[in-house]
Amino acid sequence: MKEIHELHFPETVRYAHDHEWARQENDIVVVGISDYAQDQLGDITFVELPQEGDFFEKGEEFGTLESVKAVSEVFMPVAGEIVAINGELGESPRLVNEDPYGAGWLIKVRPTNATDLENLMSANEYEDMLRGLE
């Protein structure tokens, strides 16, 4: 596992306490997991995602990521309806490790509350939180 300063936390996304990130794209929010989360999990072997049309509250579990030795749940950083899932991950779950903020995105959500996204952490706040975990 890497040191925190070796990890990448772009300022273009917002971060949740459970290590998901969220990014506004027009009226849709794209969700994935942070570089820290993928590094902690190790090689991801399977991604289980919800179905389009499913609806979840903020903080609710929407899927699981399976790595060689563990299974971790992923939680909604914002409430809303699932409008797309990343189908590429079925064949290539390692995209989550290789490109967590890009090709490794998990779901696209039509958010219920605009404020959910604003309430998430900035890159600096998230990094401070991670340093506090050590």
Next chain:
Amino acid sequence: MRYLPHTEDDIALMLEAIGATDLDELFAMIPPQCRKDGELRIPGPLTEWELERTAQELAETMGAGRDYVVFLGAGSYEHFIPATIRYLLGRSEFTTSYTPYQPEISQGTLQAVYEYQTLVSRLLGMEIANASLYDGASALAEALLASVRITRHDRVAVSQALHPHYRQVAETYLQSTGFEVVELPFDGDGRTDLSRISGEKGFAAVAIQSPNFFGCIEDLQRAANLSHDTGALLVVSFSEPLAYGLLKNPGSCGADIACGEGQSFGVPQSFGGPGLGIFATRMAHVRNMPGRLVGRTRDLDGNRGFTLTLATREQHIRREKATSNICTNNSLCAVAAAMYMASLGGNGLRSLASMNRDKAEYLKRELASAGFSPRFSAPTFNEFVVQAPSGFHQAYERLLEKKIVAGLPLAGYYPELDDCYLLCATETKSKADMDALVREIRS
């Protein structure tokens, strides 16, 4: 594991170490109402000769002796078990107190289980089989739960021609989950009436058994089409896997899960257990499959090796979200089944299955000539239901005294099948046995 009793000297040493004068003092803190006063009522010790005699006398009070001719199937089948299996299975490498899962010390066991999974998959025409579950009944319950996980529907349809005990176990499993169990009736030919599900949505699974409890062979292809049309998985249960030596297997008919009892394959009937829970499915559903799974891999030096795989489905990793609360397998019985299938081979299974069918057909015909009409018209494998002439239950008792068990009276399980009996003839029944049964019935 060895049992090493403490000697008087051991006990004295331990008492001395903790500073107690005797055992009574050691146990003094246990409240008197929780302690048994006086001696246990256990018979005194016997010599080996006396013990052998006592055990023999006890054995003779039970109707399980070799001298009984038993025409019972109904989920537990009498088959010849090749001597090779008894010998191989008795080897200490296999007969361990617990399945050793560590790959570094258990390559033999893991390979045997892997071969079991491979043979089961081939027999049933499925893509993957787990390392086994407890028995046919719990395998059905697990299949229904897996179907709910896969489809996200919350009710299941179960055929009434499925083994009554399996249905009972499945209902117990499902009771606390809130998932609804809808029973599908059987029709006049002894097969499941599927009209109830056509056009209805929202079923996670349609579960039928083939050959079913009445021995009738179900139309699996049609059941698969109807199930898939409604968005349900087809779960095919079985209690007599030998039938698939002759019949089209569940996988080629479109089953999504095939699960059942493997006792027929080299596992003695004993007193009804242990059994062998067989569970097989398609690769697409592997992450929702319960139970252990052995996989083949390569070690650091590139040599072939075997190890447990996809363990993230299981409760030691997945905790309350595991696919099942059972994270063990019936290893010894599974290994026996693998040895049995390998001993017979494809051709052997086929000719043994043919022999079973032919014997049962012979018995069916002979019974018909003695006034027992077949109750159902669907084709059968090695057991079938007959309607007995009224008053046969008295003859049934008389036959029992002559050490012939003339099948299973069905009224206790299906009140509407009063005077109906389920009879089974495997390769263990000779023509003379069957002729003797019919002769006794006529007299």
